[in-house]
Amino acid sequence: MYETVIGLEVHVELKTKSKIFCGCSTEFGAKANTQVCPVCLGMPGVLPVLNKKVVEYAVLAGVSLNCKIAGYSKLDRKNYFYPDLPKAYQISQYDLPLCQDGYLEIETENTVKRIGITRIHIEEDASKLTHEGDTISQSETTLVDFNRGGVPLIEIVSEPDLRSPEEAVEYLANLKAILQYIDISDCKMEEGSLRCDGNISIRLRGSEDYGTRSEIKNINSFKTLQKALEYEIERQKNLLNAGERIIQETRTWDDGRGITLPLRSKEEAHDYRYFPEPDLVSIKVDNKWLDRIKLSLPELPEAKRARFIETFGLPVYDAEVLTKDKGLAQYFEEGLKTYNNPKKLSNWIMADFLRLLNVEQMPVSKSLVKPEQMAELLNMIEKGIISGKIAKDVFENMFKTGKDPYEIVKEQGLGQISDENKLKEIIDKVIVNNPKSVEDYFAGKEKALGYMVGQIMKETKGQANPQLVNTILKSSLKIN
Amino acid sequence: MELYNYTITEIQDKLKSNEISVTDVTKSVLKRIEKSDSKVKAYIEVTGEKALQAAKEIDDEIHSEKKLSPLAGIPMAIKDNMCIDGIKTTCGSKILENFVSPYNATVIEKLNAQKAILLGKLNMDEFAMGSSTENSAFFKTCNPWDLKKVPGGSSGGSAASVASDEAFFALGSDTGGSIRQPASFCGVVGLKPTYGRVSRYGLVAYASSLDQIGPITKSVEDAAIVLETIAGQDPFDSTSANIPVDNYRKNLKEGIKGLKVGIPKEYFPDELNPQVKDVVMKAAADLESMGALVEECSLPHTEHALTAYYIIAPAEASSNLARFDGVRYGYRTPVADDLLTMYRKTRQEGFGTEVKRRIIMGTYVLSSGYYDAYYLRALKVRTLVKNDLNKAFQKYDCLLTPTSPTVAFNLGEKINDPLSMYLADLFTIPANMAGIPAISVPCGFSNGLPVGLQLMGKPFDESTILKAAYAYEQNNSWYKSKPSIED
Numbered sequence: 001m002y003e004t005v006i007g008l009e010v011h012v013e014l015k016t017k018s019k020i021f022c023g024c025s026t027e028f029g030a031k032a033n034t035q036v037c038p039v040c041l042g043m044p045g046v047l048p049v050l051n052k053k054v055v056e057y058a059v060l061a062g063v064s065l066n067c068k069i070a071g072y073s074k075l076d077r078k079n080y081f082y083p084d085l086p087k088a089y090q091i092s093q094y095d096l097p098l099c100q101d102g103y104l105e106i107e108t109e110n111t112v113k114r115i116g117i118t119r120i121h122i123e124e125d126a127s128k129l130t131h132e133g134d135t136i137s138q139s140e141t142t143l144v145d146f147n148r149g150g151v152p153l154i155e156i157v158s159e160p161d162l163r164s165p166e167e168a169v170e171y172l173a174n175l176k177a178i179l180q181y182i183d184i185s186d187c188k189m190e191e192g193s194l195r196c197d198g199n200i201s202i203r204l205r206g207s208e209d210y211g212t213r214s215e216i217k218n219i220n221s222f223k224t225l226q227k228a229l230e231y232e233i234e235r236q237k238n239l240l241n242a243g244e245r246i247i248q249e250t251r252t253w254d255d256g257r258g259i260t261l262p263l264r265s266k267e268e269a270h271d272y273r274y275f276p277e278p279d280l281v282s283i284k285v286d287n288k289w290l291d292r293i294k295l296s297l298p299e300l301p302e303a304k305r306a307r308f309i310e311t312f313g314l315p316v317y318d319a320e321v322l323t324k325d326k327g328l329a330q331y332f333e334e335g336l337k338t339y340n341n342p343k344k345l346s347n348w349i350m351a352d353f354l355r356l357l358n359v360e361q362m363p364v365s366k367s368l369v370k371p372e373q374m375a376e377l378l379n380m381i382e383k384g385i386i387s388g389k390i391a392k393d394v395f396e397n398m399f400k401t402g403k404d405p406y407e408i409v410k411e412q413g414l415g416q417i418s419d420e421n422k423l424k425e426i427i428d429k430v431i432v433n434n435p436k437s438v439e440d441y442f443a444g445k446e447k448a449l450g451y452m453v454g455q456i457m458k459e460t461k462g463q464a465n466p467q468l469v470n471t472i473l474k475s476s477l478k479i480n
Numbered sequence: 481m482e483l484y485n486y487t488i489t490e491i492q493d494k495l496k497s498n499e500i501s502v503t504d505v506t507k508s509v510l511k512r513i514e515k516s517d518s519k520v521k522a523y524i525e526v527t528g529e530k531a532l533q534a535a536k537e538i539d540d541e542i543h544s545e546k547k548l549s550p551l552a553g554i555p556m557a558i559k560d561n562m563c564i565d566g567i568k569t570t571c572g573s574k575i576l577e578n579f580v581s582p583y584n585a586t587v588i589e590k591l592n593a594q595k596a597i598l599l600g601k602l603n604m605d606e607f608a609m610g611s612s613t614e615n616s617a618f619f620k621t622c623n624p625w626d627l628k629k630v631p632g633g634s635s636g637g638s639a640a641s642v643a644s645d646e647a648f649f650a651l652g653s654d655t656g657g658s659i660r661q662p663a664s665f666c667g668v669v670g671l672k673p674t675y676g677r678v679s680r681y682g683l684v685a686y687a688s689s690l691d692q693i694g695p696i697t698k699s700v701e702d703a704a705i706v707l708e709t710i711a712g713q714d715p716f717d718s719t720s721a722n723i724p725v726d727n728y729r730k731n732l733k734e735g736i737k738g739l740k741v742g743i744p745k746e747y748f749p750d751e752l753n754p755q756v757k758d759v760v761m762k763a764a765a766d767l768e769s770m771g772a773l774v775e776e777c778s779l780p781h782t783e784h785a786l787t788a789y790y791i792i793a794p795a796e797a798s799s800n801l802a803r804f805d806g807v808r809y810g811y812r813t814p815v816a817d818d819l820l821t822m823y824r825k826t827r828q829e830g831f832g833t834e835v836k837r838r839i840i841m842g843t844y845v846l847s848s849g850y851y852d853a854y855y856l857r858a859l860k861v862r863t864l865v866k867n868d869l870n871k872a873f874q875k876y877d878c879l880l881t882p883t884s885p886t887v888a889f890n891l892g893e894k895i896n897d898p899l900s901m902y903l904a905d906l907f908t909i910p911a912n913m914a915g916i917p918a919i920s921v922p923c924g925f926s927n928g929l930p931v932g933l934q935l936m937g938k939p940f941d942e943s944t945i946l947k948a949a950y951a952y953e954q955n956n957s958w959y960k961s962k963p964s965i966e967d
Contacts, residue, residue: 088802273846278688
């Protein structure tokens with residue numbers, strides 16, 4: 001009966017070396033108020049100077065999201081009072097943003113859907129408040145850390161084209177992947193370098209008009225995005241079904257209670273009194289500069305996915321998993337340089353590698369195992385030097401220590417036993433020691449064979465070449 | 481003649497010839513401040529000890545070095561809205577009464593590099609809003625020519641200190657006439673450079689698109705010397721221009737034969753004091769006698785410049801002054817239960833009446849529903865004013881007008897009538913609106929009070945108005961007159 005309409009506003013911290021209007025560092029995690037200067041503190045008499053890299057990164061984002069890039073744009077002042085805003089105005093972009101009219105594709109159940117991107121603009125981040133209580137009005141003291149103030153942001157606003165929380169999550173995931181691919185941001189929601197607000201409303205299916213929307217803030221993970229949107233849909237449905245109206249308001253997601261609560265209503269909304277920033281000149285992106293930026297665009301996730309499928313013959317699922325994270329995709333391609341079986345490499349990465357990375361919450365870049373080493377290990381399996389089973393243990397060791405597989409195998413004597421004579425010796429021994437199993441086997445119980453294989457593996461500490469064991473065992477039993 | 485009576489050029493000569501030491505000069509002017517500033521009240525803070533220390537250091541250096549930078553050892557004073565590291569910058573306001581700046585304004589860095597001597601910080605209308613210096617939160621400065629009169633504003637302290645020989649030069653700031661009008665009231669030279677000629681980094685902003693720092697001096701040549709030092713592009717100010725700095729001092733002596741001077745008729749309205757008009761017209765005739773071609777012209781949108789200014793400037797000011805919220809520096813109200821109360825009481829108690837008036841006006845004209853009708857429209861009027869001047873400059877090299885409709889008025893006369901106070905800026909505002917350079921130079925007296933002649937020039941063509949002012953100045957002897965600073 002009802003249709004959900006969702007739009008997302010995503011703020012992304014750009015990983016430029018210095019802030020947007022001054023030379024202070026943007027490094028995350030520094031001691032409070034150590035990355036500040038008169039400019040980002042809003043001292044009397046200071047002036048902003050625009051960081052050119054910020055414009056480049058924003059244009060790169062616009063190009064990768066199929067936007068039109070404005071040849072002429074400007075900055076504006078957004079005026080309001082709050083302790084995290086030193087100048088009592090934020091320098092942002094109002095009516096002439098750098099990028100407009102783009103799109104991002106997401107996959108729904110059966111099709112590819114285009115989600116419109118209304119605009120992308122640059123602005124400065126506010127500082128960080130730490131309240132003694134829950135909110136500023138519930139605290140005797142509030143501490144302000146100005147390190148974050150002035151860090152460059154781009155704000156990416158989507159059209160209200162999303163129709164479900166799942167689509168919203170997919171949109172955000174794809175957006176994050178692209179931004180990481182073009183390397184303009186770390187996109188870490190847990191560090192605040194990727195932030196998301198959702199606008200959500202519902203309407204009767206088939207209606208052209210939009211329902212009243214609420215804005216949801218304090219979404220700090222993909223999971224909470226899904227939960228918060230799901231909750232809102234229910235809340236709004238219940239209100240409408242009870243014959244009540246939806247109030248246009250900003251609500252905050254309370255993760256502890258799993259609900260949204262009102263933050264401020266439209267009546268209390270600020271009048272930002274936007275006017276063009278007189279301390280900065282306009283931004284002109286000419287075709288030469290735009291072309292240079294376009295040339296610097298790396299292969300984007302979609303294209304990489306397609307290439308993995310076509311060139312390497314990988315199934316769609318594999319291609320998607322591998323390209324979700326740029327680091328992982330690079331790892332895969334590195335590994336392929338010395339191990340030429342894309343599907344097997346993909347399997348290994350998806351099963352063993354990702355599992356260990358997840359357990360340790362480790363990004364690919366921090367892995368002690370280098371792609372060449374993984375390739376070496378897989379080559380060793382190919383050549384029969386170790387069994388697949390042993391390789392898994394070796395890999396866990398490699399993951400912890402970063403040692404080469406050859407080293408580990410040598411140290412621990414894990415080499416696969418493929419000496420047929422040696423194997424025959426052990427196999428014959430097992431046959432002699434297990435007359436009941438032999439009997440069962442000839443009686444037609446296949447399980448007995450497996451049991452004997454298990455005994456052989458036990459004798460050889462799992463290092464016996466399984467194919468050879470099978471062959472020799474069967475032939476030995478025949479002889480008997 | 482005491483040392484403090486001389487001009488920069490005269491002191492430069494004496495220092496070069498080793499006739500005097502920098503300490504001599506500094507001691508002399510500090511003594512002068514001690515004697516006359518109790519009456520003039522130009523200084524908010526005198527940094528006497530530091531000045532003498534700096535003087536001694538330069539004297540030691542001078543004996544070993546042969547070449548002196550032009551302003552080496554020249555004692556100066558700075559309007560109190562320019563930041564100096566380690567010294568209070570109050571902007572004439574309670575809200576910054578104890579604010580010590582942690583950095584130097586770019587112009588201060590440049591003057592320090594030349595080893596000019598800092599005498600102290602000068603009184604001003606609070607946050608540069610005013611035309612009489614009566615809006616200072618601390619005290620009123622008096623006109624050295626008649627202590628019952630205002631020195632003009634907002635750079636009243638700057639003009640009065642130079643006029644009373646309490647400094648060899650001062651820096652002021654000009655948003656709607658705040659250098660030129662007090663210079664004309666006090667009988668000294670005041671120059672507002674082209675917008676973008678001098679860096680605004682470190683100047684506490686009033687109206688960002690109008691503010692400029694400029695010199696107030698005893699002579700035109702002195703102004704040229706100071707301008708050469710403070711002008712130039714600054715990487716810390718995106719609005720400063722990438723245009724080479726002229727050799728203003730050298731260009732002074734070019735002469736004005738064939739100079740095309742326009743006299744816009746809109747600057748001679750009925751409000752203009754007839755004696756002022758008389759004096760100014762005599763100055764025009766004087767230029768003509770030196771070979772300039774003087775002719776009447778028209779700038780039709782002049783009358784609208786003032787109203788547009790009093791929309792644009794307060795609008796920008798309302799935003800620029802929002803940072804004074806008691807959170808990080810400056811005054812904070814001692815008792816407040818919540819954030820909003822802290823903001824309200826801090827600003828209510830910290831700001832003076834005129835500042836609050838302009839913040840309210842500025843907030844109003846930017847607010848939702850009114851932006852188009854007021855701010856946007858005022859910006860369009862600004863373009864018309866600019867176009868008038870561009871058109872005039874196609875025909876003329878510079879324009880000649882009175883600096884102010886009146887001479888200095890009485891202390892207390894206009895303070896309760898803001899609108900009549902605003903009219904004092906009638907002739908100076910257009911130059912700020914168009915961003916063009918303008919200079920005020922003494923051209924006579926009316927009822928014993930100085931009259932100022934204004935010359936406006938093309939963008940970045942300070943050289944032309946300086947040489948015209950110089951030619952006029954040298955052909956007369958107004959610059960030789962000094963006030964006697966009697967009660």
